[in-house]
Amino acid sequence: MAATTVIRNIGSLATGDPQLGPGPLGVLRDAALVIDGERVAWVGPTGLAPAADTALDAEGRAALPGFVDSHSHLVFAGDRTEEFNARMSGRPYSAGGIRTTVAATRAASDAELAATLDRHVREALRQGTTTLETKSGYGLTPEEEARALRIAATRLEEVTYLGAHVAAPEYADDVAGYVDLVTGPMLDACAPHARWVDVFCERGAFDGDQARAVLTAGVARGLLPRVHANQLTYGPGVQLAVELGAASADHCTHLTDADVAALAAGSTVATLLPGCEFSTRADYPDARRLLDAGVTVALSTDCNPGSSFTSSMPFCVAVAVREMGMTPDEAVWSATAGGAAALRREDVGRLRPGARADVVLLDAPSHVHLAYRPGVPLVTDVWRRGERVWHR
Amino acid sequence: MAATTVIRNIGSLATGDPQLGPGPLGVLRDAALVIDGERVAWVGPTGLAPAADTALDAEGRAALPGFVDSHSHLVFAGDRTEEFNARMSGRPYSAGGIRTTVAATRAASDAELAATLDRHVREALRQGTTTLETKSGYGLTPEEEARALRIAATRLEEVTYLGAHVAAPEYADDVAGYVDLVTGPMLDACAPHARWVDVFCERGAFDGDQARAVLTAGVARGLLPRVHANQLTYGPGVQLAVELGAASADHCTHLTDADVAALAAGSTVATLLPGCEFSTRADYPDARRLLDAGVTVALSTDCNPGSSFTSSMPFCVAVAVREMGMTPDEAVWSATAGGAAALRREDVGRLRPGARADVVLLDAPSHVHLAYRPGVPLVTDVWRRGERVWHR
Numbered sequence: 001m002a003a004t005t006v007i008r009n010i011g012s013l014a015t016g017d018p019q020l021g022p023g024p025l026g027v028l029r030d031a032a033l034v035i036d037g038e039r040v041a042w043v044g045p046t047g048l049a050p051a052a053d054t055a056l057d058a059e060g061r062a063a064l065p066g067f068v069d070s071h072s073h074l075v076f077a078g079d080r081t082e083e084f085n086a087r088m089s090g091r092p093y094s095a096g097g098i099r100t101t102v103a104a105t106r107a108a109s110d111a112e113l114a115a116t117l118d119r120h121v122r123e124a125l126r127q128g129t130t131t132l133e134t135k136s137g138y139g140l141t142p143e144e145e146a147r148a149l150r151i152a153a154t155r156l157e158e159v160t161y162l163g164a165h166v167a168a169p170e171y172a173d174d175v176a177g178y179v180d181l182v183t184g185p186m187l188d189a190c191a192p193h194a195r196w197v198d199v200f201c202e203r204g205a206f207d208g209d210q211a212r213a214v215l216t217a218g219v220a221r222g223l224l225p226r227v228h229a230n231q232l233t234y235g236p237g238v239q240l241a242v243e244l245g246a247a248s249a250d251h252c253t254h255l256t257d258a259d260v261a262a263l264a265a266g267s268t269v270a271t272l273l274p275g276c277e278f279s280t281r282a283d284y285p286d287a288r289r290l291l292d293a294g295v296t297v298a299l300s301t302d303c304n305p306g307s308s309f310t311s312s313m314p315f316c317v318a319v320a321v322r323e324m325g326m327t328p329d330e331a332v333w334s335a336t337a338g339g340a341a342a343l344r345r346e347d348v349g350r351l352r353p354g355a356r357a358d359v360v361l362l363d364a365p366s367h368v369h370l371a372y373r374p375g376v377p378l379v380t381d382v383w384r385r386g387e388r389v390w391h392r
Numbered sequence: 393m394a395a396t397t398v399i400r401n402i403g404s405l406a407t408g409d410p411q412l413g414p415g416p417l418g419v420l421r422d423a424a425l426v427i428d429g430e431r432v433a434w435v436g437p438t439g440l441a442p443a444a445d446t447a448l449d450a451e452g453r454a455a456l457p458g459f460v461d462s463h464s465h466l467v468f469a470g471d472r473t474e475e476f477n478a479r480m481s482g483r484p485y486s487a488g489g490i491r492t493t494v495a496a497t498r499a500a501s502d503a504e505l506a507a508t509l510d511r512h513v514r515e516a517l518r519q520g521t522t523t524l525e526t527k528s529g530y531g532l533t534p535e536e537e538a539r540a541l542r543i544a545a546t547r548l549e550e551v552t553y554l555g556a557h558v559a560a561p562e563y564a565d566d567v568a569g570y571v572d573l574v575t576g577p578m579l580d581a582c583a584p585h586a587r588w589v590d591v592f593c594e595r596g597a598f599d600g601d602q603a604r605a606v607l608t609a610g611v612a613r614g615l616l617p618r619v620h621a622n623q624l625t626y627g628p629g630v631q632l633a634v635e636l637g638a639a640s641a642d643h644c645t646h647l648t649d650a651d652v653a654a655l656a657a658g659s660t661v662a663t664l665l666p667g668c669e670f671s672t673r674a675d676y677p678d679a680r681r682l683l684d685a686g687v688t689v690a691l692s693t694d695c696n697p698g699s700s701f702t703s704s705m706p707f708c709v710a711v712a713v714r715e716m717g718m719t720p721d722e723a724v725w726s727a728t729a730g731g732a733a734a735l736r737r738e739d740v741g742r743l744r745p746g747a748r749a750d751v752v753l754l755d756a757p758s759h760v761h762l763a764y765r766p767g768v769p770l771v772t773d774v775w776r777r778g779e780r781v782w783h784r
Contacts, residue, residue, distance in 0.1 A: 081761065
């Protein structure tokens with residue numbers, strides 16, 4: 001029989017289930033939560049909590065679901081600190097962009113890539129992220145992309161094949177040829193190791209027709225589609241994502257009214273990545289416009305060494321509230337249940353009976369403090385699949 | 393004889409002293425630092441480091457001076473989470489502003505106020521802040537202001553008398569009478585417990601003549617002046633600060649060319665508080681304009697429960713780079729040596745022989761990561777006066 005744990009005296013418990021408490025976050029006050037093995041067994045008032053093998057007093061602190069970070073790029077090597085420093089200092093720098101990281105990643109050993117990924121997974125966990133998606137996309141050959149996915153898949157459940165990040169340097173003048181590779185031999189090598197297929201649909205990367213070819217080829221091999229869409233410019237990515245039933249269109253920074261209407265009518269989540277706009281001094285996506293149109297919005301870090309090197313979901317929540325017109329409740333929902341929707345997961349992102357026991361405790365009386373206290377490391381305890389994996 | 397410690401293999405050591413290394417931060421690569429008792433005894437290349445009683449391997453991590461947070465309001469009680477939540481959610485809320493906190497603070501016991509202050513000092517320390525100024529200003533009677541300062545002075549070196557935060561509720565219709573109190577009996581009660589005198593010079597608080605009266609009365613009692621100036625509107629605060637030789641003019645959000653010229657010609661530091669603009673969705677001060685004019689700029693949190701409830705100097709660095717035109721080097725300088733200048737301190741904010749051994753180690757190869765990795769808790773180790781007070 002699995003061990004049970006009861007966490008009592010939770011000042012504010014964001015269940016993420018509107019049937020359990022007020023608002024979209026379903027917030028319970030003076031609550032308790034019972035963990036049985038890997039699952040949540042019970043939530044309710046502390047006074048009614050059943051006994052358990054272990055009891056923990058939250059002393060009025062807030063609890064919320066572990067963050068679901070549905071978009072990161074963490075199989076990489078190399079150091080781009082000086083590129084960032086030059087960009088923010090107004091100094092010229094002959095940056096190679098993604099290709100800088102591609103060269104370093106190809107040159108790294110499996111052990112180096114694994115160690116860097118492990119370090120970032122652990123860093124994210126300390127900040128409350130219990131579900132983390134990551135992608136290939138810095139290898140750009142069949143062997144290198146498959147290697148990245150194998151390394152990721154031994155550590156994470158949510159792994160995405162992004163051979164179509166940019167055309168490999170060897171194909172700089174033959175993007176069509178690179179798409180043939182991505183949809184042919186590279187897909188053969190990668191499909192067994194991934195759940196998702198993704199493409200960077202953007203001027204300078206892959207156009208709408210190329211993106212469609214990448215996604216449909218992946219779907220034909222049993223992968224589920226998601227799209228880097230409408231980040232730097234307006235384009236066909238969002239509407240293609242909706243048409244193909246992609247789980248998520250990520251970035252969504254430049255949207256026409258037709259794009260918003262398509263998202264509202266479809267089942268595709270709009271995943272917003274404010275760390276990227278923060279770190280590139282770009283304009284933020286308009287979350288309010290999407291929410292008001294009825295679109296499901298997720299928040300994610302886009303953690304990568306080029307455009308957004310934050311692993312902090314609390315930071316993304318705070319910036320989304322400051323800059324993107326989200327309320328604190330909406331931002332926390334998008335960083336938990338929203339991320340789960342972007343990964344088509346029902347078992348994470350909410351704290352209700354039957355859900356995975358992925359629980360975060362804050363050194364604060366309410367989840368609102370994630371926006372109210374920007375930058376402050378508030379996460380004191382993290383349970384993942386019922387196991388307490390971080391305690392400060 | 394005091395114990396000595398050598399920290400070796402520091403990937404990047406920001407000394408803050410341009411005589412020790414390149415740039416205003418005086419950065420040394422592959423460096424070592426020797427602590428002797430409470431002081432820095434030596435900095436230089438790891439290969440030349442002398443032996444010491446204890447040796448620690450930084451394994452390539454970055455070291456920098458402990459942050460000097462020269463502006464906070466941490467003697468308070470009460471909870472304003474719902475006021476913040478309503479403001480960011482666009483919901484009406486009959487907020488009492490500072491007066492809400494005044495009522496709660498007056499009602500709190502000494503022990504409650506001390507416990508809250510201790511918690512925030514500890515929280516700041518974990519984020520690398522080794523010198524922290526704090527103020528009275530939520531008591532607004534002679535007894536309550538003196539109580540706040542006594543509590544602060546037993547914990548912190550830098551304590552500021554801010555009886556002139558706003559007029560006490562009892563004097564809402566008699567600000568002149570309140571100024572008489574602040575410059576008379578309240579000053580008598582408070583002067584023994586503070587180093588600094590401060591005033592909120594702003595429409596709705598105290599005008600230029602009232603601010604001058606408060607500051608000159610404080611100076612006559614041996615206190616050193618600093619000013620809350622030009623936060624919400626243009627006004628006389630900055631020029632008054634320069635005229636009186638104040639150590640710092642804090643906020644500096646709305647500045648005329650004459651204000652900038654006065655700061656450049658005087659000895660007053662411009663202390664910018666980006667957490668405040670972040671949390672109130674206000675326009676940021678223009679650090680670039682000040683730096684280009686030759687003004688000394690400090691960064692600080694303004695940590696308080698109303699307008700800026702962050703205690704995170706790393707967060708302020710990141711926002712200053714994103715929003716205020718500072719380079720990462722400038723922002724880190726302003727958060728360390730700049731804060732020291734704003735407190736007229738020579739012994740903190742730099743890591744050179746003779747300075748206090750207030751040292752921060754980062755889980756990163758460079759101080760640039762404070763801006764490059766926003767929101768990520770990078771501080772792994774903190775020494776204060778030579779004692780290792782935090783280790784993750």
